[in-house]
Amino acid sequence: MTPSEIAPIPAPRRRPRAAANGMLARVLLAFLATAGLFYVNIMPALVDGLVAGLDFTKRDAGLVGSLNVYGAAVGAFAVVLVVKKLMWRKSAYALMLTLLLLDSLSMMITSPVLLMAMRFLHGVIGGALVGIGFSVIARTVDPDKTFGMLLLVQFGLGGVGVMYLPRLVPEYGTSVLFLSLIAFTLVTLLMLPFLDDYPVEPAPKATAGRIDKGPLALTLAALFLFQAANMGLYAYILPLAEAAGLGTEFTSRTLGQAAWVGILGSGLVVLFSTRFGRTLPLLLAIGLTAAGTWGLHLSAQEWVFWLANVGIGVTWAFVIPYLLGMAAAFDRHGQMAALGGFASKMGLASGPMAAALLVGEGNYGLLINLAVVALILCIAVMLPPARLLDRH
Template sequence: MTGNTTTSAGGLRKASPTGHIAPVLLAFLTTAGLFYVNIMPALVSGLVEGLGFSKSTAGYVASANVYGASLGALVAVFAIKHLRWKKAAMAALIGLILVDIASTVQTDGNILIAMRFLHGSIGGFLVGIGFSVIARTPAPDKTFGMLLVVQYGLGGVGLMTLPKLVPLYGTSVLFIGLMAFSLVTLAMLPFLASYPAKEKTVMEAERDGSGVYFKPLVLALLAVFFFQSANMGLAAYVIELGKHAGLTTDSISTTLGFANWISVAGAVFVYVIGLKNGRLKPLLLGLVVTLVGMFMFRFSENAMLFFIANVITGITWAFLIPYLLGMCAAFDGKGQMAALSGFFSKMGLASGPFVAALVIGESNYALLINLAIMGIVLCLVIAFMPARLLDQKAGKGPDTTPIPPQTAQEVTE
């Protein structure tokens, strides 16, 4: 199979799993279930400004959305082996659209928390499907990199525009934006190939009968959790942090939009270099740089330092999470561990805003920054062993797991 497309037996052109179009389509599919995370600051700020929610209540709404996603992702871990994943993805996308429609007319905080939990559960299930399919691609780390390119690129658009539209059109504009993304993804779904499970990975084969790799797998999953919780706990309140520091809403939203677009460079870098330098070196470098960026948020009253802090943490977030997720995906060929990493990722994304909502009070932003720094330090310590082990098995080179050839028969559902 060569090129970016291939033709199924029925004549429908599918994106070639070895081309450059398929990673983009898979990125949209996976992003659709969790796009609200990429506009989380706009969502939290929009609920505060548009509906008059307290900062804590807005944080709980955002947290409920991602805790629901954790539940959906966990279900996907066990269900993915038994699903016709394309039909399941289609049903999930339609479900997301329906819940977003209902959310546009809801103004009660408690009801909205329940509705967004339902939305998150459906979206998390969709992301679990997406993660498991990505794990079956020839280069999961690179595809995860493309996922971040899409998330940050479109997330930048959302962060630049949505906070300015909420005062004009109300909070419903946030959910309308999510609906539009789901509709676009629904139109892309038929052009994806079937992605059957891989043969056993090297790690999976060596583990048979011994369970020796259980500990590094758990550590890899925990590294994802702490990384996501630390980043999202701070990111969910970054607009409010900027306001507290004396910056204007227009200035903050523009800063976040440009910072997101610049941050795409981190994901592009992953897509280009893959595992040429292994996982350990880029993880160590990126996490140390993340600590520097988070510390700079202490000086957010300076608009330029606020911008630089957002750029640094954005680039490292987009650069590091593909490696962390790819590290988990390396432990099996069916995509179950990738789906499980999605569960831990969402638990982290939910726990960050939840803990932040508990400690934020009126303006405890210094404590919030300190907690985020502590989370990254934990990730740095925990990720070291599994990353080094995988590098040793791969010789610090590209993943050599054999990939079964794709055929025209395999693109049927």
């Protein structure tokens, strides 16, 4: 047999992958950056489900959710230190498999203290995964658009969760809450192979190491305040509505609708990115969030409760992509984006923690007022870095 008669060995086919900066890749990255923290998007259902399904006190149920997010903050901060050196895809596989194990174990726990410990550990792993996701997003072109897609995925699927899970807990128990988290992680695992490699790009020597620490710190503070203000109320929105005399079915439907309508906010970010700058859009959106939050004082009127929640849903999904995009704008390695994720999670955890300590048997008026104050402070600290980035 001559060499010419020998059939060439075909080269192994490379798995098809989504274009690095295409819309499909932005969707896949949104799932990656959500998988470790999806419980935040169903936080009202989680808190209410632990009270209804396991007879936890409102304080204990709030602390379970809060410690889950505090753990995520720890994991996100740890990733900031090593994200440039990580093989992000292999790390994501390992972290998601661990999340599946911890969510499965959580279904078997009925003790508040043990569940707090388990969810804190789950948070550490999930926070590390989200930090990796944020760092990869920062390596894309126009990360603001990808962060907008992130909020679109979170609000869309979170809306399904808060609409249906509270109704399923009485029939199927709290296991249904953790099964929803397991399902989301499994779907994300199937998506991971189709993402591009997103290597770390070396920074030009002239700009290497240059980070405006003052504006960055203000951006992180704005993220913390905005998330704390919103999540502190969101975690207790079901009992707040109940105290106002609203039915569970109406409240769950309203929250689901608010999340779905909130998709408009993230969609606007994907559509416009920074075409109109950051300062004016953020000023208007955070101001509207404060107005909607104050409107919750009038929750006894169904139309006010509905309008306030829908308005906050839109502005929440609009503001966070811009603030995360601002953090990502300070470097292209992804470290500052991961640090932005840490600040965001600290806010998401601190809001429910403060609420759990202050709410008592129903001090919701105080929670609303504190949230409004935090949002006004958010505007004050957001303006300088937003103006700086707009000038550049």
